[in-house]
Each structure stands twice: as structure tokens, then as C-alpha cells.
Amino acid sequence: MSxxxxxxxYALHLGVIALLFVLSFLLPEYYHGLLARIMVLAVFAMxxxxxxGYVGLLSLxxxxxxxxxxxxxxxxxxxxxxxxxxxxxxxxxxxxxxALVIGLLALRTTGVAFMIVTMMFAQVFYxxxxxxxxxxxxxxxxxxxxxxxxxxxxxxxxxxxxxxxxYLTALGLFSIVLLVKLAMVRSRYGRVLVAIRENEERxxxxxxxxxxxxxxxxxxxxxxCAASGAAYALxxGYVGSSFASVQYSILxxxxxxxxxxxxxLGPLIGTLFMYYVIDITSGYTSAYLLIVGIAxxxxxLFFPKGILGSIRQRWLGWLP
Amino acid sequence: MHFGPHLLLAALxxxxxxxxxALTALGLSLVFGVMRVVNVAHGxxxxxxxxxxxxxxxxxxxxxxxxxxxxxxxxxxxVGAIALVAERLVLRRLNYNPEATIVAxxxxxxxxxxxxxxxxxxxxxxxxxxxxxxILLPWFGYSGYKLSVIATSALLLIATWLVLTHTRIGLxxxxxxxxxxxxxxxxxxxxxxxxGVFALGAMLAxxxxxxxxxxxxxxxxxxxxxLLLSFIVxxxxxxxxxxGTVVAAVLIGLSDGIISMFFSPTLAKIIATLLVAMVLVFxxxxxxxxxxx
Amino acid sequence: MMPLLTTKGLSRNFGGLRAIDNVDxxxxxxxxxxxxxxxxxxxxxxxxxVSGRIQPSAGMIVFDxxxxxxxxxxxxxxRGIAYTFQLTSVYANLSxxxxxxxxxxxxxxxxxxxxxxxxxxxxxxxxxxxxxxRAHMPAGQLSYGHQRLLEVAMGLALKPRxxxxxxxxxxxxxxxxxxxxxxxxxxxxxxxxxxxEHNMPVVMQLxxxxxxxxxxxxxxxxxxxxxxxxxAVQEAYLGTAP
Numbered sequence: 001m002s003x004x005x006x007x008x009x010y011a012l013h014l015g016v017i018a019l020l021f022v023l024s025f026l027l028p029e030y031y032h033g034l035l036a037r038i039m040v041l042a043v044f045a046m047x048x049x050x051x052x053g054y055v056g057l058l059s060l061x062x063x064x065x066x067x068x069x070x071x072x073x074x075x076x077x078x079x080x081x082x083x084x085x086x087x088x089x090x091x092x093x094x095x096x097x098x099a100l101v102i103g104l105l106a107l108r109t110t111g112v113a114f115m116i117v118t119m120m121f122a123q124v125f126y127x128x129x130x131x132x133x134x135x136x137x138x139x140x141x142x143x144x145x146x147x148x149x150x151x152x153x154x155x156x157x158x159x160x161x162x163x164x165x166x167y168l169t170a171l172g173l174f175s176i177v178l179l180v181k182l183a184m185v186r187s188r189y190g191r192v193l194v195a196i197r198e199n200e201e202r203x204x205x206x207x208x209x210x211x212x213x214x215x216x217x218x219x220x221x222x223x224x225c226a227a228s229g230a231a232y233a234l235x236x237g238y239v240g241s242s243f244a245s246v247q248y249s250i251l252x253x254x255x256x257x258x259x260x261x262x263x264x265l266g267p268l269i270g271t272l273f274m275y276y277v278i279d280i281t282s283g284y285t286s287a288y289l290l291i292v293g294i295a296x297x298x299x300x301l302f303f304p305k306g307i308l309g310s311i312r313q314r315w316l317g318w319l320p
Numbered sequence: 321m322h323f324g325p326h327l328l329l330a331a332l333x334x335x336x337x338x339x340x341x342a343l344t345a346l347g348l349s350l351v352f353g354v355m356r357v358v359n360v361a362h363g364x365x366x367x368x369x370x371x372x373x374x375x376x377x378x379x380x381x382x383x384x385x386x387x388x389x390x391x392x393x394x395x396x397x398x399v400g401a402i403a404l405v406a407e408r409l410v411l412r413r414l415n416y417n418p419e420a421t422i423v424a425x426x427x428x429x430x431x432x433x434x435x436x437x438x439x440x441x442x443x444x445x446x447x448x449x450x451x452x453x454x455i456l457l458p459w460f461g462y463s464g465y466k467l468s469v470i471a472t473s474a475l476l477l478i479a480t481w482l483v484l485t486h487t488r489i490g491l492x493x494x495x496x497x498x499x500x501x502x503x504x505x506x507x508x509x510x511x512x513x514x515x516g517v518f519a520l521g522a523m524l525a526x527x528x529x530x531x532x533x534x535x536x537x538x539x540x541x542x543x544x545x546x547l548l549l550s551f552i553v554x555x556x557x558x559x560x561x562x563x564g565t566v567v568a569a570v571l572i573g574l575s576d577g578i579i580s581m582f583f584s585p586t587l588a589k590i591i592a593t594l595l596v597a598m599v600l601v602f603x604x605x606x607x608x609x610x611x612x613x
Numbered sequence: 614m615m616p617l618l619t620t621k622g623l624s625r626n627f628g629g630l631r632a633i634d635n636v637d638x639x640x641x642x643x644x645x646x647x648x649x650x651x652x653x654x655x656x657x658x659x660x661x662x663v664s665g666r667i668q669p670s671a672g673m674i675v676f677d678x679x680x681x682x683x684x685x686x687x688x689x690x691x692r693g694i695a696y697t698f699q700l701t702s703v704y705a706n707l708s709x710x711x712x713x714x715x716x717x718x719x720x721x722x723x724x725x726x727x728x729x730x731x732x733x734x735x736x737x738x739x740x741x742x743x744x745x746x747r748a749h750m751p752a753g754q755l756s757y758g759h760q761r762l763l764e765v766a767m768g769l770a771l772k773p774r775x776x777x778x779x780x781x782x783x784x785x786x787x788x789x790x791x792x793x794x795x796x797x798x799x800x801x802x803x804x805x806x807x808x809x810e811h812n813m814p815v816v817m818q819l820x821x822x823x824x825x826x827x828x829x830x831x832x833x834x835x836x837x838x839x840x841x842x843x844x845a846v847q848e849a850y851l852g853t854a855p
Contacts, residue, residue, distance in 0.1 A: 058419050105601050112358050112418050113600055116551065120597040123548070127590045188718045188731075195715050198704045205664065205698070206716045207690030207771060250426055257423070287438055293430030300420045300427075301413055 006186065009320045013182055016265060017175045024167045034279075036167040038271050039174040040231050045259070045267030046177055047224030048252035053262035054190065055217045056197030060115045060249050061102070061122030065222040067244035068095040069229025071129065071136065074239035077148045079135065084151050084160065088230045095226020096219055098125075103218030107211060119249065126244040141240030149234055166235050173231050174268075177224055182264050184220075185320055193217055194262075225252075254292060257299045260306030264320045269307055325459035327578070334577025335570075336466045336535070339473035340528045342569035344546050345553035346480060347524030349565045352554065354497045354517045357411065357421040361428035362525055363547030365403060368432060369395050369526025370447075370538040371440050377447050385450035392530050396523040403522030407515050416514065429543075436540040449534035469531045476527065477566060484562065493517060548589075549576070552596045558605055615678065617642040617775060617805050618663065623672035625658055632658040634829035635672070640775070645797065645806045647816040650826035651849065656809045657699060659826065660777050663807070664696040665689045677774070691719070693774035697764040697781065699809075705753030712752050712763055713738050716770040734770060742766040742796060758789045762796075769800065776800060777807045782815055794818055817841070825849070 020039070027035060044066050051057045073091030076082040082090060106117045129136045136142070149160040158165050184190050195203045196210050204210050233239050242248070251274075252267075259270025274295070278288050299306070305313060312319040348362045372395035377387030406428055414420045453464035484490035495503045496513045504510045525546070536542070553572050557564030572592070579588045616639040625633040633655045640646055648656050661667045663674060665686030674682045681689055690696075695716075704712050717734040739745040742762045747755065752763060761781060768776050778797075782790050790812070797819055800806060810816045816823060816837070823840045825833045827849045833840060840846055 058422075060422075105597075108601050109604060112422065113604055115419070115422055116358065116555070117597050117600050120551075120593050120600070124590055124594050124597070127586055127593070131584070131586045131590060191711060191715060191718070194707065195704060198706055199702055201666075202698070202702045202704070203715070204685075204687050205666065205690060205696050206767065207687050207719045208715075209685075209687050253423065287434045289430040290434040290438075293427040293434065296427030296430070297410055297424050300423045301410060304420070 008318055009182065009186075012319075013178060013264065016268070017171070017178070020171055020174070021168075024164065024171070029163070032163055032167060034275065036163075036170040037232075037236065038275050039170040039268075040228055040235060042255075042268040042271040043174055043177050043228035043231070044225050045252045045255040045271050046181055046264075047221045047228060049256045049261060049263075049267050050181065050224060051217055051221040052253065052256055053266070054185065054193045054197060055214055057214065057217075058115050058253070059106075059118040060246070060253075061106075061118030061120075061125075062221075062225055062252055063244050063246065063248035064102075064122040064125035065095050065099055065225035066229040066232075066248060066252075067125065067129070067241075068098045068222075069226030069231075070233045070239050070243055071229075072226065073230035074142060074144055074233040075135065077144050077234070078142055078239075081148075084149065084234055088227075088234060091230025091233065092223055092226045095229065096223045099219045099222020099226075100215070102222075103215045107214055107218065119246065122244070122246065122249055126241065126246075129241045129244055136241070137239070139241050141238060141242075144233055144237040144239065146237065149237060160235055161237070170231065170235060173227065177227070178264065178268075181224075182320055185264060189213075189216075197262075250292070250296075254296055254299075256306070257304075258295065258306055260308030260310070260312070263306070263308040263312065266306055266308040273307070322459075325457075326581075328457075329460060329462075330578045330581045331574060332462060332466070333581075334574035335470050336573075337577055338570045338573025339470045340532045341546070341549055341553060341573050342477060342566050343473055343528035343531075344525045345550040345557070345565050345569050346477065346562065347521035347528075348550045349554045349557070349562065350493075350517055350524070351521040353561075354493055355411075355416055355514050357416050357418055358425070359518070359521065360422055360425040360547070361406075361432060362425075362521065362550060363543030363545075364429050364432040364436075365399050365522040365543075366525040366529045366546045367436060367538075367540060367543035368399050368402065369529030370533045370542060371436055371540070372398055372526070373530040373533045374445050374447050374538040375440075384448040388447070388450040388530075388534070391447075391533075392527065395530050396526040399526035400519040400523040404515055404519040407518040411518065412511065412514070433540060433543070440538075440540055442540065444537040444539040446537045447533040463535075465534060469535070472531060473528070476524075480524075481562060548593070552592060555596055555600050614641060616640055617677060618807075619675045620663070621673045621675070623659075623662060623674065624670050625662055625667065626670045631829050633662060633669075636829075636831055638824065638831065640805060640807060642774075642805055643801070644821040645801050645808060645819050647808045647810055647820035647823045648826060649810065649813075649816060649823060650832070654826040655829040656826050657779060658829075660696065660779060660807065660809060664694055664777055666696070690771065693772075694777065695768040695771040695773035695775070696777045697768045697779060699779035699783075701757070701760045701764060703752040703755075703760050703763050703767070705751065707752060708749050709739070709744055709752050709755065709763060710735055710748040713766050713770045716767050720770065720772045738766040738770040741769060741799065743792065758785045761785060762789075762793075765793075765796065765800075773804055775805045775807060777809075779809045780811060781808070782810065782812050790815060 023035065024032065047065070048062050051059060069091040072094030073087040076087035076090045077084070102118065102121050106114055106121065109117050130138055146161050151158040151160060160166055160169065192203070192208055192213055196213060200210050229243070255270035255274055256267055257270070258273055259266030259268065277291060281291055282288065303310065308319065344366055348359060351357065351359050373391040376391040376394055377384070380387040380390055410424050411421055414424060449465040451465060454461040455464050455467065484493065492508050492513055495508055496510055500510050549572060553565055553568040556572065557568030576588065618640040620636055620638045623633055623636045623638070624631065636659065648659065650656050658667070662669050665684060669682065673680060676689070676692060676694060681692065713735045714731055717738065718731050721730055721734060736745060739748055742765055744759060744762055744766060747759065752760065755763060761784070765778070765781060782793055785793060794815060797806060808819065820837055822835060823837055824831055825840060825846050832849055833843050833846050835843070
């Protein structure tokens with residue numbers, strides 16, 4: 001919350017982006033692909049963090065916003081034959097509209113009721129995907145055909161199936177969202193959101209329409225999550241109902257808790273760390289849900305501020 | 321079969337669902353009412369009850385009634401003990417913060433589910449009913465065991481109600497529910513009440529599971545539907561209200577049985593979940609409940 | 614001169630209890646008005662109705678010639694009614710600066726949007742309340758008295774036309790109370806002040822007029838001298854004061 005050192009913060013974030021760029025040329029193939037996936041999912045986590053970290057609204061239904069982007073973009077390509085950029089925008093629009101509707105309803109509740117309502121709406125969304133299996137592929141999901149996953153600019157075209165193109169596209173999306181979020185956190189709007197988190201009643205009495213501000217945050221969060229979902233469909237070519245299941249509402253919560261709620265880089269660290277833990281433990285056990293479960297409990301018990309949150313508290317007060 | 325008998329069959333099946341659901345939801349409702357926390361792992365306690373029932377009946381062998389009765393006593397006790405340990409180790413340290421508790425119980429859900437998969441396996445396994453008497457109605461025969469499930473559940477619900485309204489334990493629980501700080505000031509060991517209530521809630525779910533296992537099989541993912549349905553019942557019935565819980569369970573169980581006979585189960589679930597979410601948004605005190613406090 | 618604030622037949626029931634019962638009240642621009650009365654007389658309920666934190670059961674509130682009865686609280690704040698909380702509710706985890714920047718950036722939303730304009734407004738409010746040298750401390754680490762002053766600074770940064778202070782001197786040391794009286798007089802140069810206060814010396818020094826509440830109704834109203842000599846008030850309130 002410090003007012004000082006914007007230069008330091010921007011330098012750190014640009015440094016992280018530069019590091020990820022350099023890694024593209026250094027990493028072996030397996031980790032290269034994994035990191036591309038992690039960056040896309042970190043965008044999902046950043047969207048979640050927007051609401052959970054900054055506004056203090058704990059949603060258990062964000063899988064539906066990710067899936068809205070995933071299916072919006074995927075169906076646009078597969079069923080309607082849209083081009084990649086149009087499908088991407090279409091997916092984002094689906095998420096934004098869904099978030100608006102869900103926000104208008106769910107924000108009438110608070111606390112535990114908000115968590116349950118969002119979970120139920122997400123469940124309805126998930127069941128709808130299964131119910132309309134004729135279009136969505138049901139629980140089998142759909143594969144976005146390789147020839148459709150091409151970005152064309154006049155005569156040149158980029159194939160999103162190419163690992164380097166895929167990595168750099170993911171990095172591009174990640175960087176944009178990261179920098180936008182950094183600017184937003186430091187803006188007046190970011191300050192209002194934090195004020196709502198800290199004390200909503202007081203914020204109302206300072207002249208702020210807290211409902212509209214929260215609704216805007218839900219829509220921004222939904223838009224970012226849908227962008228992640230749309231990118232996932234187009235870059236990795238798979239659209240599946242498991243991404244709409246409860247588990248994918250829990251995972252961003254876990255990533256954000258682990259990395260540090262209300263930190264700009266926490267979502268990336270949390271996603272990266274969780275994938276890393278699962279990667280090294282997969283040699284010993286396939287029980288990856290066990291690790292997720294234990295991690296959730298240990299985090300809320302002993303480490304509620306997450307990795308970056310604790311670092312900020314102890315050493316680096318300026319960390320955004 | 322004609323429409324009338326068809327409907328009667330659907331209603332009977334619905335009542336069996338209601339009976340089991342009322343017990344499960346009552347556990348969730350008690351925990352919410354007294355402790356003000358939502359236990360997302362409640363469905364996994366249900367599943368544990370069923371899996372343990374299979375393990376116990378298999379280990380004992382002999383006449384099915386013997387194993388079943390043993391399971392009906394032992395499985396809830398084991399589940400209650402597990403819940404008590406989880407409450408002491410996790411929820412108490414979180415100070416029963418509502419949001420942290422939800423996250424922690426989600427963690428428990430994953431742990432229990434994964435352990436069940438590892439040690440019990442992915443198969444669905446049946447448990448033999450304690451008796452296989454069929455009651456012959458003019459149009460069809462009906463399982464006597466299913467009817468006994470309805471009766472057992474009703475007895476347990478009445479017993480719970482009596483304990484809550486007529487005993488010192490019930491008084492202590494209600495006092496804690498009404499105002500835990502004042503209760504503490506009057507010397508009620510609120511921490512122990514919380515532990516007991518959490519264990520009791522889990523045990524109710526486990527009993528419900530043992531009762532249903534001879535009808536539907538034990539499976540490591542079987543906790544998901546009861547959790548969702550219990551949520552629905554508790555929300556419709558009004559959070560923390562025993563009478564509302566029972567009424568809502570009968571309503572949901574019956575309509576679930578009848579609707580799923582005529583509609584696709586997925587569509588039924590979609591409509592039910594959406595309706596309940598709307599109830600929570602527009603009438604958070606439930607359809608039957610009055611605003612608590 | 615037209616009153617800045619009037620209420621007509623204002624009532625509020627809590628269950629069967631009439632916390633505010635048919636109150637007609639008028640406040641002239643520029644005055645410092647103290648609201649006093651025994652505990653439970655309805656003082657806080659009354660200002661909560663004016664600020665919009667709770668809705669009236671009946672009656673009407675007019676601010677600056679416009680009916681604001683049905684406006685939500687945040688709109689009333691934007692129209693110039695600022696409320697400082699009885700129990701301190703500053704943002705404990707945010708810096709003192711950020712606490713005041715929130716109201717300041719709202720007030721400046723139509724004017725200059727620059728960071729420096731906000732900074733100037735924040736520092737001005739902090740200097741008036743004597744908190745400027747603590748701007749970068751977390752608000753939660755301030756002493757109780759300073760947190761109360763921060764509440765006032767947040768109210769000031771809203772540049773209100775009507776500033777409602779709910780027991781601002783509660784828990785303050787004597788020296789802090791003297792400073793507060795000076796501050797309140799200075800605030801009153803640009804704003805109308807509605808003050809709920811238990812500390813009678815503060816009331817007598819500051820108030821232009823005093824309104825006495827009892828059992829949800831206005832028992833008496835007048836200058837400090839008139840109230841001091843009012844027998845009914847003495848019976849209801851002053852007589853029971855220690």
C-alpha cells in the first residue's frame with residue numbers, strides 16, 4: 001500500500017517478463033510447454049486474485065468464467081468457423097457478460113452465502129455443458145482442429161501449434177494482464193477496492209457506491225479469467241467440461257492463496273509452485289488431489305498470507 | 321403399469337431419498353447452526369460411512385444382518401472420531417473463521433476422497449441388505465428394507481429432536497448457537513460443544529450412508545450428490561432450523577424421485593440448483609425459516 | 614435564511630420500540646449544533662437517519678432544499694453530508710495517507726485528476742488535524758486519540774457542507790480535547806457542524822445551539838444558556854449527570 005517507489009515496482013515486473021522471455025530460448029522442450037500452460041493459467045489466477053485478493057470476495061465459481069472463455073472461443077472456431085482473433089474476443093465477451101449477470105445476482109449476498117451461490121451457479125453452468133452435449137461434446141470435450149489454430153496477417157501466418165509461437169503468445173497475454181493489473185492496483189480504483197475489502201460500511205460513508213464498484217470488479221475479474229480460458233482453447237486446442245468443474249474453481253483459489261492474495265506476482269508464483277510440487281511428487285504418487293488438499297489446509301492454518309504476502313510483510317513493504 | 325401405481329412407486333422411492341437426505345442434511349444444518357461454519361467435507365463423511373460399512377460387513381461375514389448392525393454402530397463412531405480429530409487439529413486453530421473453514425474443509429474433501437480412492441479403489445461395491453423381505457402391494461412388490469430405512473430415519477430424527485429440546489446437552493447446544501460468547505461466560509465449554517457438534521454432524525451423515533449402502537453401492541465419489549442435495553435442503557429449509565430441514569428434505573426427496581422419473585436427471589439437477597441459488601439470492605432466510613437472530 | 618437541513622415527522626421503529634418519534638428539526642447553515650441527551654435517547658439513530666446509514670420508518674429529510682429521504686448514503690455523502698463514526702473505524706491496515714486519500718480523490722473527481730492535487734488535499738486535511746508527520750504510518754498503529762483525529766481528517770477531506778461528528782472527544786485526554794475544540798471552531802468556518810457529545814464543557818464551549826433528545830423526541834432546543842436553565846432538561850439529563 002506504499003505510495004512510494006513506482007519505479008521499483010515497474011522495474012521488478014518488467015524484469016519478470018524479460019526473464020520469462022529469455023527462458024523461452026533456454027528451457028528444454030518439456031518445461032517450455034509446461035511454462036506456456038502455467039502462464040495462461042496464471043492469468044486465470046490473476047483474474048481470481050482481482051476479486052479475492054483486492055475486494056475480499058471469495059468466489060467458489062470462477063471455473064464457469066474460465067470455461068465461458070474456453071467454450072466461447074472453442075465453439076466459435078469449431079461450430080461457427082470464426083478466425084482466431086475473433087474467437088478470442090468472442091470468448092472474452094462471453095465471460096464478461098456471464099460475470100455481469102452472476103455479479104448482479106450474487107453480489108446481493110455476502111460472506112458464506114456468496115461462496116455457495118457462486119458455487120451453485122458454476123455447477124449449473126457445468127451441468128449445462130453436459131446437458132447440451134450435442135454442441136459441447138459433453139464430458140468428452142472437443143479438440144480444436146490444428147488447421148484452425150492459425151493467426152493470419154495478410155500473407156504471413158503464425159501457427160499457434162508451434163511451441164515458440166505458443167509460448168510467446170502466452171507470454172504476451174500474461175504480460176499485458178500483469179501490467180494492466182499493476183497499474184490498476186496502484187490507481188484510485190484499486191484503492192477503493194481495497195477500502196471495500198477492509199471496511200465496506202465505512203467506504204459507503206465516504207461517498208462510494210460500493211455495489212457498482214464490486215460489480216465492476218466482478219466483470220473485470222470475469223473478463224481476465226475468460227481471456228485465460230479463450231487463450232487456453234486456442235493455444236492448447238482442447239475444450240473440456242472438466243475445466244468447468246468445481247475443481248477448477250478451487251485451483252485458482254489455491255494458487256492465489258499459495259502465491260499471496262492481493263499481490264500482483266503471487267498468482268504466477270502460486271501456479272508455478274503448485275505445478276512444480278505436483279511435477280516432482282508425481283514420481284512417487286499419483287494422488288495429486290491429496291497434495292492439493294493438504295496444501296489448502298496448511299496454507300489457511302499456517303501461511304494465510306502466502307509466499308509473496310509473507311515476504312512483503314517481513315522484508316519488502318513496497319511490493320505491489 | 322398405470323400412472324397411479326407408477327406415481328406411488330416414484331413417491332416411495334422419493335421417500336427413501338428424503339429419509340436419507342434428512343439425516344445427512346440435519347448433520348450439515350447442526351454444524352452450521354451451532355458453529356456458524358459450512359462443512360464442505362460433509363459429503364465425504366457420508367462416503368466414508370458407506371465405504372466403512374462395506375469394509376465392516378466384509379470383515380465380519382456370516383449373516384448379513386450381523387455385519388450390517390455392526391456397521392451401523394461402528395462406522396458412525398469411526399467417522400465421528402475422524403471428524404473430531406479434524407475439528408481439533410484444523411477448525412479450532414482457525415477460530416472457526418467462516419471463510420477459512422470453507423477452504424480448509426475443501427482441503428479435507430480432497431484428502432478424504434483421495435485416500436478412499438487409494439485404499440478402497442475406484443470400484444463400486446455392494447453391501448447385502450440385512451433382510452430381503454418384500455412387501456407385496458396389489459400392483460408391485462416393494463423392498464421391506466427400503467421401508468425400514470424410512471422408519472429408522474424417522475426414529476433417528478425424532479430422537480435428535482428430543483435430545484435437542486429436552487436434554488441438558490440440547491440446551492447447551494442451543495445456548496451456544498444463540499450466543500457463544502455469553503454461553504462461554506456462563507461456563508459452557510464452547511470449544512468442546514463445537515467438537516461434539518462437528519462429530520455429531522459427521523456421524524449423522526455416516527448413519528445415513530450405512531442405511532443407503534444396501535440400496536445403492538459404495539463408491540469413493542458418492543459424497544458429491546449428498547453434499548449438493550444437503551446444501552439445497554439446508555438453504556430451502558432455512559439455515560440451522562431442524563423442522564425446516566426435515567420439511568425441505570421430504571420436499572426435495574419426493575420431487576427428486578418424481579421429477580427424475582419423468583425428466584432427464586441432468587436437467588432436473590440444473591433446474592433444482594438454479595432455483596436454490598435464486599432462493600439464496602432473494603430469500604436468504606430460506607423458504608420456511610425466519611431470519612435467525 | 615433557508616435551513617441547510619430539516620426533518621419533518623421523522624420516525625424510526627426498531628421492532629416495537631420507537632427509537633425516533635416524529636422529530637421536526639432544522640439546522641441553519643454555518644452553525645455548530647450540539648445534540649445531547651441521555652443514553653438511548655436516539656441521538657445516534659437520528660444522525661444515522663440523516664446520513665442515510667439507516668432508513669426512516671416515516672417522515673422526510675430535506676438537505677439544501679432537496680428531498681433526500683430516499684437517497685442512498687453514498688449519494689448523500691457526495692451532496693455534502695459527511696459522517697464520522699462513533700466507534701473508530703479507520704482502515705487499520707492502510708496508511709494514514711491512504712485513509713484520507715480515499716475521501717480526497719472522491720471530492721476531486723470532477724476537478725483536477727492529478728496525483729499532486731490529491732496529495733495537496735490529503736496533506737491539507739492532515740495538517741489541520743495535526744497528523745501530517747504520521748502520514749505513512751499504518752492507521753492501526755496510531756494512538757486512540759489520533760485515530761479519532763484521523764476520522765475527522767477523513768471527514769474534512771470530503772469538503773462537507775454538513776459534518777456530523779458522533780462523540781468525537783470520547784476517550785481523548787484533556788489536552789487533546791482542547792486541541793479538538795480549536796479544530797472544530799476552525800472547521801465551522803467552512804461547514805455546518807452537527808455534534809453528538811456527552812462532554813458538557815465541550816458542548817457549552819462549542820455549540821451555538823443545543824438540541825436535547827429524550828426517548829426519541831426533541832425535549833428542548835436553544836442556546837447553551839437557555840438549555841442550562843431549562844428545568845425539564847435538568848430533570849431528564851443534567852440532573853442525572855455525575
